[in-house]
Amino acid sequence: MPATYTPELWHDFFVMVGGAAAALTGLVFVALSINLTTIASDATHRYRAIGTLNGFMAAFALCAFGLMQGQSSQAFGLGWIAVAIYALIVYDYGIAKAQDQGRSRAGLMSYRIFIGNALYAAQIAGATLLALGSAFGIYLASIALVASIAYTTTGAWLLLMGVHRPSE
16 A cells, blocks of 8 residues: 655655745744834734734645654644644634733634634544545645645734725
């Protein structure tokens, strides 16, 4: 039976996705630094910023793990599960804290909360399948990872647009 996860077959994917996640993390960090006072003074902005950086860093970490040689499909799947669960907890904690501290004009849209949770859940499901030996698992988790990066990029855009929203 062929190995479920063969690092050399996934090398280019993880280099590309990890490089994109690292570059986006840096760009968002600079943008956040420029707008630090506004972001720090608004709970929704603050926790969206944390969630955005967390999402990109989780993607980067998963790609780094994906490039490690000599690990089994089970080990990689379990590592992916751990990173995705941690990222999901940080994401949901930020939403709860922002809601608890009061919504800003930027708001927390229910459909975005649902999508963010669904993408982390898909990564966890795919990684679980991978750990159990299903080749389908790495495809599901990888597609969810790429979608999560796109989703997180839109979250960064919403954050920066919210920071620069004119006074009403």
